[in-house]
Amino acid sequence: MAETIAYRGWKDNLRIANGDAELIVTLEVGPRILSYRLADGVNVFKEFEGHLGKSGEAGWLARGGHRLWSWPEDPKRTYYPDNGPVAHREVSPGVIRFTPAPDGPFGLRREFDVALAPSGSKVTITHRIHNLGDTPTELAPWALTVMAPGGVEVIPLPPKRPHPGGPENARSAADFAPSQVLAVWPFFDFKDPRWTFGSDAILLRQDPAAAGPTKLGLANTAGAVAYLNKGTLFIKRFPYDANARYPDGGVNYETFSNADMAELESLGPVVTLAPGHFVEHVERWELIGGLPATADSTAIEADVLPRIR
Numbered sequence: 001m002a003e004t005i006a007y008r009g010w011k012d013n014l015r016i017a018n019g020d021a022e023l024i025v026t027l028e029v030g031p032r033i034l035s036y037r038l039a040d041g042v043n044v045f046k047e048f049e050g051h052l053g054k055s056g057e058a059g060w061l062a063r064g065g066h067r068l069w070s071w072p073e074d075p076k077r078t079y080y081p082d083n084g085p086v087a088h089r090e091v092s093p094g095v096i097r098f099t100p101a102p103d104g105p106f107g108l109r110r111e112f113d114v115a116l117a118p119s120g121s122k123v124t125i126t127h128r129i130h131n132l133g134d135t136p137t138e139l140a141p142w143a144l145t146v147m148a149p150g151g152v153e154v155i156p157l158p159p160k161r162p163h164p165g166g167p168e169n170a171r172s173a174a175d176f177a178p179s180q181v182l183a184v185w186p187f188f189d190f191k192d193p194r195w196t197f198g199s200d201a202i203l204l205r206q207d208p209a210a211a212g213p214t215k216l217g218l219a220n221t222a223g224a225v226a227y228l229n230k231g232t233l234f235i236k237r238f239p240y241d242a243n244a245r246y247p248d249g250g251v252n253y254e255t256f257s258n259a260d261m262a263e264l265e266s267l268g269p270v271v272t273l274a275p276g277h278f279v280e281h282v283e284r285w286e287l288i289g290g291l292p293a294t295a296d297s298t299a300i301e302a303d304v305l306p307r308i309r
Helices: 297-308
Strands: 002-007 010-017 021-026 032-038 066-071 086-092 095-100 108-116 123-131 137-147 152-156 182-184 195-197 201-205 214-218 224-229 232-237 253-257 262-267 271-273 278-288
Touching (some): 002 021, 010 108, 021 086, 021 108, 032 278, 066 108, 066 123, 137 232, 137 278, 152 297, 224 262, 262 278, 271 278
Antiparallel strands (some): 002 010, 010 021, 032 066, 086 095, 095 108, 108 123, 137 262, 152 201, 182 214, 214 253, 224 232, 232 278, 253 262
C-alpha cells in the first residue's frame, strides 16, 4: 500500500507499508528515504531535526535517512543541492520510482526505485544515475544510509585461511594473495575506542559523546553490513565484483560516524558514463526485531554474523 501523508513538517510524502514494515519517502526534496521501521518499531534512520519540513534552500543539507550520491566526493558535484520536488510513479506492480530534476550544471539525474515485499521487512532499492550531458563522465554510484545514534555496526570480514606451507608444487600464487583492502582517512585512528577489530568482523560503536568523526573503507567481499540498535537489526546487502574497479583504492563499502550518527555507505564500480546512458546500483534491506540490546562484542558477533552471512 502506498499513500501520501504529512510527515515531519512536509505535506507531501509517500508512505509505503505492508502491515509488517513501513518506509516514508519525502516528495518535497531528495529523493530521500526518511524512515524505515517495523510496524511495531521505531525509525532506524537518523533525522536531523533542523533540516526537516523545509525545501528550496541554497545549499546541500544532510537531513538524514537514505540518499544517493556520485563518487568521487566533490564539494560541488557531490554536494549539489537536492532541495527541490521529487516526482514518483509506479513503474511495475509494487515498484515505485522517485525522480528529481537533474543536477543542473553537471548533467546528472539521480533517482531510485523502492520495492517493499508483500510481507515482511525486505526492501529492494535500485539506484540509478543518468548522464544527461554532452560528454562522458567518470563516477561511481554511492548509496548512503544514515543510522540513528546509539547502535553498533557489524562489518563481516573474509574467511581466514592458513599461511601457505607445504611443498612448492602444492602452492599457487593465489595462496599468497591478500584477502582484504582497507582505506583509512586522515582523521581515522586505530586507537579510537569506537572500533573493535575482531577475528570475524569489525565493529563500530556510534558514540553520542564522540569528540570527532571517524571513517574507514574496505572491500566488503561478503556484500553485507548490519547495524544493531535498541534490539532492532538493520541489514544492508550490496554487490561485490572481484574483477571490478572500485573507488578509493578498491573499496565497495565505507562507513563514517560522528557524535550524531553512523553512516553505512555502499559503492558501485567506477564507470565512464557516456551521454544518454545510466548506471544502476542495487541494495537489499531487511529489519529484524527482538534481538538483545547488547554492546558485548562476543554476543553481537554471535547474534548478528549468522544473520548477515
